[in-house]
Amino acid sequence: MTMTLPRILAIETSCDDTSVATLEGFQVRSNVVYTQVLHEQYGGVVPELASRAHMEALVPTVDSALKKAGWALKDVDAVAVTQGPGLLGSLLVGHSYAKSLALSLGAPLLNVHHMEAHMLAHFLVEPGIQETAIPGFPYLCLTVSGGHTQLVRVDGLGVYSLLGESLDDAAGEAFDKTAKLLGLSYPGGPAVSALAQQGTPDRFQFPRPMVKHGGLDFSFSGLKTHTLNTFKTCEAQGEVSDQDRADIALAFEVAVVDTLLIKCRRALEHTGLQRLVMAGGVSANRRLREVLAKRLGSKGIQVFYPEGHLCTDNGAMIALAGALRMSAGECDGPMAEVRARWPMAELAPPSDAHSEVTS
Numbered sequence: 613m614t615m616t617l618p619r620i621l622a623i624e625t626s627c628d629d630t631s632v633a634t635l636e637g638f639q640v641r642s643n644v645v646y647t648q649v650l651h652e653q654y655g656g657v658v659p660e661l662a663s664r665a666h667m668e669a670l671v672p673t674v675d676s677a678l679k680k681a682g683w684a685l686k687d688v689d690a691v692a693v694t695q696g697p698g699l700l701g702s703l704l705v706g707h708s709y710a711k712s713l714a715l716s717l718g719a720p721l722l723n724v725h726h727m728e729a730h731m732l733a734h735f736l737v738e739p740g741i742q743e744t745a746i747p748g749f750p751y752l753c754l755t756v757s758g759g760h761t762q763l764v765r766v767d768g769l770g771v772y773s774l775l776g777e778s779l780d781d782a783a784g785e786a787f788d789k790t791a792k793l794l795g796l797s798y799p800g801g802p803a804v805s806a807l808a809q810q811g812t813p814d815r816f817q818f819p820r821p822m823v824k825h826g827g828l829d830f831s832f833s834g835l836k837t838h839t840l841n842t843f844k845t846c847e848a849q850g851e852v853s854d855q856d857r858a859d860i861a862l863a864f865e866v867a868v869v870d871t872l873l874i875k876c877r878r879a880l881e882h883t884g885l886q887r888l889v890m891a892g893g894v895s896a897n898r899r900l901r902e903v904l905a906k907r908l909g910s911k912g913i914q915v916f917y918p919e920g921h922l923c924t925d926n927g928a929m930i931a932l933a934g935a936l937r938m939s940a941g942e943c944d945g946p947m948a949e950v951r952a953r954w955p956m957a958e959l960a961p962p963s964d965a966h967s968e969v970t971s
């Protein structure tokens with residue numbers, strides 16, 4: 613079945629990025645992300661400051677997204693918004709605004725699950741990207757973000773089976789904590805990755821957590837302790853040099869990537885799936901993309917990931933998830949409330965959502 617997708621304006625404020633996007637079909641018309649740099653000085657997101665910053669940034673970000681798309685408000689068919697999971701105060705800012713906007717336009721309000729949006733983000737088409745690179749269902753999704761590390765079997769819109777997840781820190785959280793230890797800026801993933809490029813290969817060998825454990829769950833807290841202990845050993849031998857930091861960053865990154873590779877390979881073997889999709893902020897990591905594409909590609913697995921700026925939090929993925937659910941016949945009323953905690957297991961397919969995704 614071919615779906616006709618409407619023109620959507622979407623708002624994402626679940627954490628520390630204020631993002632507004634416009635989407636027509638699968639085509640991104642604009643995707644404006646305002647990143648709250650104010651958290652950098654605290655080494656992590658401060659929830660109260662995040663909601664206040666969303667309040668200041670939201671209206672100008674909406675204006676900017678509309679202007680870039682060449683749209684007026686009257687062009688919007690539906691308003692999509694992140695309903696959860698995320699920081700309560702931050703979610704409330706975006707959700708209250710989206711509710712009022714939808715009501716004033718007489719347009720439907722599409723309430724979106726943030727993690728579902730990540731898992732569908734590779735369906736987005738930006739100007740200049742060839743649509744042949746888009747996979748269909750089913751696929752294995754590795755979702756690696758600041759709050760989640762999950763392996764999910766995706767059989768259709770809303771048809772998700774959780775195969776494995778982190779028992780403690782998420783992969784992104786581990787990157788952020790390592791960055792803090794090494795004196796790098798927040799968010800730490802890109803900073804650790806950039807520093808790792810100066811690292812000496814094989815100087816340190818870090819453990820690959822949980823790989824001997826036969827299952828598909830992850831645990832990054834042991835790796836975090838090992839990283840800390842290595843740093844302390846360097847410290848005990850004198851001042852920790854820039855080269856020491858780079859070598860630690862590299863050993864850490866290689867261990868995380870290797871662990872994710874081993875678990876993905878195992879999940880693909882267990883399920884027999886032939887496609888792997890990467891999602892979430894950590895999937896912007898260059899080493900992860902290259903290693904998974906090469907090592908799984910050589911086994912005949914097709915590996916997909918969104919453009920880097922569509923891996924991290926953005927409004928376009930919220931628009932797409934909302935559009936897909938709306939086109940499959942789902943539409944909540946404007947009375948829905950935000951859900952700071954919202955287990956993915958509670959997601960269900962819209963009644964006729966098993967159809968093939970075609971634009």
Ligand code: KG4
Nearest residue numbers: 757758759784799800801893894897924925
């Ligand atoms: O998906 P996301 O933008 O927000 C959440 O929903 O959590 O993910 C943010 C996480 C942060 O922990 C950040 O450090 C990490 O993604 N990240 C990266 C990279 N870019 C962002 N981690 C490793 N390498 C990167 N290039």
Ligand code: ZN
Nearest residue numbers: 730757924925
């Ligand atoms: Zn996210």
